[in-house]
Amino acid sequence: MRDRSPRTGSFSVDLVLVTAMRNELAVLLTRTPSDRERWSLPWRFAQTGETLDAVAARCGQDALGEPPGWMEQIGAFGDGRRHPSDTDVSVAFVGLVPHETASPHAGFTWFTIADLPPLSPRQRAIMEAATRVMQGRLDQAPIAFRLLPATFTLSELQQMYELLLGKRLHKASFRRALQAASLVEPTEEWRSEGRGRPAQLFRYSPKKKRRLHRAVRFDFLYP
């Protein structure tokens, strides 16, 4: 069997930039060049000799002025159709940016997850995969800290995890796990937020630790 039409196929690099705005997740979109009425994820073509990560970093730089602090590839997405960059395949990345330092360049706008404009099927799939990958990384890499300022209260940290995971966490359990991982250390500062007892500020400060080795876990529900 030979390929009937041995074309190599074309690809672009699409970037899902996520931030936390007023207790909601938001994604950076830009107007689609070919149809200024529609919105799409920021994307770039690869230049010769450029790695994929470099393209994604450049894409983030062009949108926000600096590349995101954390970024990871989601995968390649092609549904047979070409949209919107007119490529066969989008190599997609997720990136996280603290909202304070995230002032979009002209033509880029933050949209909260709950209030997204219509997107192409491919970009919709990319967004879903982005949240899946990001949530899966939450317990393997300190990416939640990327969305917070240098010092923060433990309640703020927990709220960030709840936001990213999309579910509530128990306060005591959260702090116990945090303690066991020796991920944060207290500062001397406290913050009084109107009502209630003032909260101590913490900073991210990971200690060396050994990875817990689990055997197998059968954790699937479909046949």
Added chain:
Amino acid sequence: MRDRSPRTGSFSVDLVLVTAMRNELAVLLTRTPSDRERWSLPWRFAQTGETLDAVAARCGQDALGEPPGWMEQIGAFGDGRRHPSDTDVSVAFVGLVPHETASPHAGFTWFTIADLPPLSPRQRAIMEAATRVMQGRLDQAPIAFRLLPATFTLSELQQMYELLLGKRLHKASFRRALQAASLVEPTEEWRSEGRGRPAQLFRYSPKKKRRLHRAVRFDFLYP
């Protein structure tokens, strides 16, 4: 070699086909077209309108006669260089095939993991990512059963898991987890394998179950 940017870039679809041969993992390789002395992963170009999964399935079909029972995308790999399919990017997939039904077509050969020929840096990276992804899926999808015949002993199943995970498992713990997941059911048959007590044969038969919901786990060691 045109190097005017922006270009759209080109891609191929590369497939890591894994099987279990005599208690060792093996990967299917083919001779590199441009240099028949070297070996490389089987790959295909996308045809117009074809999804990426379809390309990978076709690639497996061309190599073994039928597409692998389980397959998943690993990601896109581009190091800036073009090799060996002369594309900028390889969209890579892993697939699992039982060795019994896996008779390679002409030009394809199984190589055990321990005895691989030299590969290009990109393909080496793909292989490493393939084992990572496959091991990560082991507790989320019943992929180990794809490498076994329809009925099997629990010792065989455990050996398969040990092979795929690359580490030993404790017999009692393994069976306890298996029981809790209600993944297998006993048949009426027994198999006597020379020495020792005969083993009962089991078949894969998942029951409905609800996914265990864990909160956060901080499971990372790097800063």
Added chain:
DNA sequence: GACTTTAGTCGCAGATGGTGACTAATTCGC
């Protein structure tokens, strides 16, 4: 001062998971 609100901690009870030791059934050597 009583009440509300938020921060932070304690400790129990049940689930999870590693482990060694045990029993069961077969083959092999003699």
Added chain:
DNA sequence: GCGAATTAGTCACCATCTGCGACTAAAGTC
């Protein structure tokens, strides 16, 4: 025939993990 060796399968102990409710602490509000 009989004991040793070998493989299958199970049990029970115990340390850890984890969900969770209840508690104390410190601020503001009325």
